[in-house]
Amino acid sequence: MPPPTSTTTAPTAVADAGVAGVAGVAGVAGAPVVRVFVRARLLTVRAGAAEAGGLTGGIDRHDSIAAVDGRIAAIGSQDELRRRFADAEVIDLEGRLVTPGLIDCHTHIVYGGERSAEMERRLAGESYESIARAGGGILSTAAATARLGESELAAVALPRIDALLADGVTTLEIKSGYGLELEVELRCLRAARRIAALRPLSVSATYLAAHVVPAEFPGGSDGYVERICSQYLPAVAASGLADAVDAYCETIAFSVEQVARVFECARVLGLPVKLHADQLSNMHGAALAARFGALSADHLEFSDAAGVAALARAGTVAVLLPGAFYFLRQRQAPPVRALRQAGVPMAIASDCNPGTSPLCSLLAAMNLAAVEFGLSTDECVAGVTREAARALGVLADRGTIEVGKSCDLAIWNVEQPAALVYSLGGQPLHQRVWRGGRLPTCAAAPSTVR
Ligand SMILES: [Zn+2]
Numbered sequence: 001m002p003p004p005t006s007t008t009t010a011p012t013a014v015a016d017a018g019v020a021g022v023a024g025v026a027g028v029a030g031a032p033v034v035r036v037f038v039r040a041r042l043l044t045v046r047a048g049a050a051e052a053g054g055l056t057g058g059i060d061r062h063d064s065i066a067a068v069d070g071r072i073a074a075i076g077s078q079d080e081l082r083r084r085f086a087d088a089e090v091i092d093l094e095g096r097l098v099t100p101g102l103i104d105c106h107t108h109i110v111y112g113g114e115r116s117a118e119m120e121r122r123l124a125g126e127s128y129e130s131i132a133r134a135g136g137g138i139l140s141t142a143a144a145t146a147r148l149g150e151s152e153l154a155a156v157a158l159p160r161i162d163a164l165l166a167d168g169v170t171t172l173e174i175k176s177g178y179g180l181e182l183e184v185e186l187r188c189l190r191a192a193r194r195i196a197a198l199r200p201l202s203v204s205a206t207y208l209a210a211h212v213v214p215a216e217f218p219g220g221s222d223g224y225v226e227r228i229c230s231q232y233l234p235a236v237a238a239s240g241l242a243d244a245v246d247a248y249c250e251t252i253a254f255s256v257e258q259v260a261r262v263f264e265c266a267r268v269l270g271l272p273v274k275l276h277a278d279q280l281s282n283m284h285g286a287a288l289a290a291r292f293g294a295l296s297a298d299h300l301e302f303s304d305a306a307g308v309a310a311l312a313r314a315g316t317v318a319v320l321l322p323g324a325f326y327f328l329r330q331r332q333a334p335p336v337r338a339l340r341q342a343g344v345p346m347a348i349a350s351d352c353n354p355g356t357s358p359l360c361s362l363l364a365a366m367n368l369a370a371v372e373f374g375l376s377t378d379e380c381v382a383g384v385t386r387e388a389a390r391a392l393g394v395l396a397d398r399g400t401i402e403v404g405k406s407c408d409l410a411i412w413n414v415e416q417p418a419a420l421v422y423s424l425g426g427q428p429l430h431q432r433v434w435r436g437g438r439l440p441t442c443a444a445a446p447s448t449v450r
Pocket of ligand 1: 106107108276351353
């Protein structure tokens, strides 16, 4: 790591706030909580910064941030902000690189059981599709998930979530989808909300409505889609537990027509959509996602030129999931060059799930995206900040370091932004800051499940 250029301790710096700091951002007795983070090398990742000359050019000329009640109130020089916010708590970042807090915009991190035995079967030559058709895969996780209550589902996810926090993640998308039946799906979505209360991070919850057809469901996949549209989706929308609706468009899952039906219902209910598209075959899922103005189309290994053009026209984010590509030993990478040329925003996510991407590291996903898919280091950093925020529809609030946004920061013990992509397992995080509170890394985060 690059040691800080100076070891001077700011006179008013305080110890890590820990859990109290999480609550403390709301203020004490109504007084605003004001913090000034000084002597940072700020990689703002704001639009235009990278284009102006790469990420090095994107390092802001200012070195300090003022946060009031968790929002970025000003970006400026240390002298200016110390003067302007004279009573603020000052936190000296000692010359470290600072990026927006990382955003993992695609995970299935809440589930029961584990599927390491399937890895052995796949290593022996069996395909993912074959295991799924034989009753393994998603259905086995669904059975294990149905056996757990809401607090247990949250508890078993916490070690995986803590691993992501240790990578600097401050916002996490969590999909349901292993519940299959309404009651269990709602339980998974509540577990996602519970996790947001147990750990210092923002959670976007997605109802993965059409994931897999439950075994022996009356009417098969058409019958299940009918049930989703007539009962499940309206109930989920009424619960207020979901921020978006997702589906899995694939030969082993749901057809374009079935997904379109689900998306029509979501549109009527006012919920944005996103799609698992073109992962194992070209189902024209990218075009389907674009047709519904989806927030994102995810995977895209088999998307064609027409699909890429449709995403560009719709402004839909391409979420690349190199963990699944790697774990399934796929050979066809997503059309990154075409996406780049068409100006489709590209995000990167862990896709943390028990079957195809048991990956609890967003930094490792960045490395895989660079090595396996050919993304530049600039694209990787933007892919887990600005573009990931765009994929969740929260770019106005997060994803870049700009005045008015939530003060979510990742502070790094590396010299160059490229080092975040370059290494695997180096644990480069110095500290996370979530909503302006100064937080310890996850090792010291609260571990009690309430
Ligand atoms: Zn997924």
